[in-house]
Amino acid sequence: MRIGAIEAGGTKFICGIGDEHGRIEDQISFPTGHPDQTMPQVIDYFRDKGAEAIGIGSFGPIDIRPDSPAYGYITTTPKPGWAHYDLLGTLKHAFPVPLGWDTDVNAAAYGEVKWGAAQGLSSCLYITVGTGIGVGVYTEGRLVHGLVHPEGGHVPTRRHPEDHYPGRCPYHGDCLEGMAAGPAIEARWGKKGHELPAGHQAWEIEAFYIAESVTQAVLLLSPEKVILGGGVMQQSQLFPLIREAVRRNLNGYVSSDAILTQMDEYIVAPGLGQQAGLCGALALGLAAIDKVQS
Amino acid sequence: MRIGAIEAGGTKFICGIGDEHGRIEDQISFPTGHPDQTMPQVIDYFRDKGAEAIGIGSFGPIDIRPDSPAYGYITTTPKPGWAHYDLLGTLKHAFPVPLGWDTDVNAAAYGEVKWGAAQGLSSCLYITVGTGIGVGVYTEGRLVHGLVHPEGGHVPTRRHPEDHYPGRCPYHGDCLEGMAAGPAIEARWGKKGHELPAGHQAWEIEAFYIAESVTQAVLLLSPEKVILGGGVMQQSQLFPLIREAVRRNLNGYVSSDAILTQMDEYIVAPGLGQQAGLCGALALGLAAIDKVQS
Numbered sequence: 004m005r006i007g008a009i010e011a012g013g014t015k016f017i018c019g020i021g022d023e024h025g026r027i028e029d030q031i032s033f034p035t036g037h038p039d040q041t042m043p044q045v046i047d048y049f050r051d052k053g054a055e056a057i058g059i060g061s062f063g064p065i066d067i068r069p070d071s072p073a074y075g076y077i078t079t080t081p082k083p084g085w086a087h088y089d090l091l092g093t094l095k096h097a098f099p100v101p102l103g104w105d106t107d108v109n110a111a112a113y114g115e116v117k118w119g120a121a122q123g124l125s126s127c128l129y130i131t132v133g134t135g136i137g138v139g140v141y142t143e144g145r146l147v148h149g150l151v152h153p154e155g156g157h158v159p160t161r162r163h164p165e166d167h168y169p170g171r172c173p174y175h176g177d178c179l180e181g182m183a184a185g186p187a188i189e190a191r192w193g194k195k196g197h198e199l200p201a202g203h204q205a206w207e208i209e210a211f212y213i214a215e216s217v218t219q220a221v222l223l224l225s226p227e228k229v230i231l232g233g234g235v236m237q238q239s240q241l242f243p244l245i246r247e248a249v250r251r252n253l254n255g256y257v258s259s260d261a262i263l264t265q266m267d268e269y270i271v272a273p274g275l276g277q278q279a280g281l282c283g284a285l286a287l288g289l290a291a292i293d294k295v296q297s
Numbered sequence: 298m299r300i301g302a303i304e305a306g307g308t309k310f311i312c313g314i315g316d317e318h319g320r321i322e323d324q325i326s327f328p329t330g331h332p333d334q335t336m337p338q339v340i341d342y343f344r345d346k347g348a349e350a351i352g353i354g355s356f357g358p359i360d361i362r363p364d365s366p367a368y369g370y371i372t373t374t375p376k377p378g379w380a381h382y383d384l385l386g387t388l389k390h391a392f393p394v395p396l397g398w399d400t401d402v403n404a405a406a407y408g409e410v411k412w413g414a415a416q417g418l419s420s421c422l423y424i425t426v427g428t429g430i431g432v433g434v435y436t437e438g439r440l441v442h443g444l445v446h447p448e449g450g451h452v453p454t455r456r457h458p459e460d461h462y463p464g465r466c467p468y469h470g471d472c473l474e475g476m477a478a479g480p481a482i483e484a485r486w487g488k489k490g491h492e493l494p495a496g497h498q499a500w501e502i503e504a505f506y507i508a509e510s511v512t513q514a515v516l517l518l519s520p521e522k523v524i525l526g527g528g529v530m531q532q533s534q535l536f537p538l539i540r541e542a543v544r545r546n547l548n549g550y551v552s553s554d555a556i557l558t559q560m561d562e563y564i565v566a567p568g569l570g571q572q573a574g575l576c577g578a579l580a581l582g583l584a585a586i587d588k589v590q591s
Binding site for chain 2 (some may be wrong): 142
């Protein structure tokens with residue numbers, strides 16, 4: 004099979020073509036411009052690829068309610084041209100094949116369930132920590148949509164007792180994204196994350212905030228796997244710090260071996276690495292075929 | 298149809314019999330004693346009722362993983378006799394009919410979806426605030442189980458800036474339950490909740506903590522309805538305070554009319570009132586028949 008995949012990010016688009024086993028055969032990437040410029044690039048890429056379906060994991064907020072008149076649209080975004088843009092409709096017009104459509108982070112969660120660190124599980128949480136923070140949620144064998152879609156990057160958290168940084172989320176100030184996304188690290192310490200040494204206090208504080216949100220999610224949702232991806236999580240010294248903070252937060256309350264004794268396999272990096280988003284989009288495309296046939 | 302329902306609480310058991318429309322025809326209640334005493338009472342009640350199925354919503358933690366050797370057990374509890382007790386097996390032995398089994402709060406959430414405030418929706422959050430705090434989660438048309446089951450009563454929250462009460466959760470101190478369950482209200486103010494006047498600062502502080510957990514859940518899960526039940530929520534002055542605090546927390550970020558303009562219908566009391574738990578158990582029994590037939 005030949006399935007198309009689009010990781011539609013606010014900074015760059017990645018388009019690829021792959022098969023039903025999650026193997027990406029070819030991919031390209033270009034910066035996200037105005038849709039009048041970017042969408043023709045997307046369509047050009049797929050024109051001769053013979054995709055039987057295309058899956059899209061998109062930056063948001065987006066409309067993923069199938070019964071909504073704005074289904075397939077990016078809704079409110081400050082990015083020029085993209086607010087109320089019918090991304091799915093534009094693709095459907097160009098390629099009359101089954102299309103899968105979800106948030107970029109739900110796509111990544113789904114990719115990890117199909118072929119990555121959560122393979123075969125019926126639930127997982129995917130958190131990406133980069134320029135922003137996004138959360139994909141998969142429970143009981145399904146991606147969570149609900150009223151809008153998860154926006155777990157903006158949860159309120161307790162503050163680290165030694166951290167006096169005010170936070171930089173324009174909506175919430177010191178929510179998770181305001182305190183722990185890449186730009187918050189840079190603003191707090193005057194240096195980009197990758198310029199700070201592994202032993203710097205920055206990482207203990209960063210781990211604290213991520214662990215707060217993981218703790219909330221573990222208690223509320225009881226996921227079978229917690230996957231942490233994105234640029235900031237390339238700092239692998241964060242993983243043991245986050246696991247330790249989550250363990251301290253839960254304090255033995257959730258009585259599961261996964262948490263009590265196997266935390267190293269419970270909170271993990273994406274099995275698909277940097278390809279989680281693109282493979283997830285591929286998985287959405289594959290699922291769109293199944294949906295049409297059912 | 299005649300369906301049995303058991304709301305197995307840590308303080309009392311409620312047993313009832315009803316029909317496929319959620320109508321409870323008869324019910325009794327007795328204090329939760331040692332299982333050797335309580336379970337025969339349960340079995341006696343149902344002996345001549347002709348139940349075609351029985352649903353159980355139970356206090357926990359419980360094992361709800363169908364592939365687990367301890368499926369149907371209450372797992373760890375300080376309640377004498379109930380730790381590692383095979384509640385479901387005991388019932389199955391007495392009544393060879395389809396049995397539904399879930400947490401008390403998942404049952405209540407399910408009852409509300411079937412016949413209450415979340416009727417027809419594919420997602421809802423049910424929070425009960427009483428002697429303890431429990432959270433039931435229904436997403437994408439299914440009750441959430443995952444690794445263990447949701448334990449959302451114990452999420453960490455920010456502290457109210459004027460509240461110096463240390464919290465009374467033996468595991469976490471100032472988690473949601475430690476700060477906002479009935480016993481915390483009594484310990485903080487030296488009076489039971491129902492003895493405090495409606496205008497007392499206690500309610501603004503109580504609303505603050507509940508709103509923290511609702512905000513976390515709205516951002517992480519995007520439920521279509523948030524239902525708040527339990528003894529403490531009988532203080533109806535809490536509802537407008539909670540809605541206002543959630544609105545303030547979200548600050549316009551979640552762009553949905555349900556939240557921006559219809560909060561009064563978004564965060565609500567149980568449509569089934571005090572019967573949410575028992576009706577939910579009934580709904581679990583009904584679903585168990587469907588499961589056997591499918």
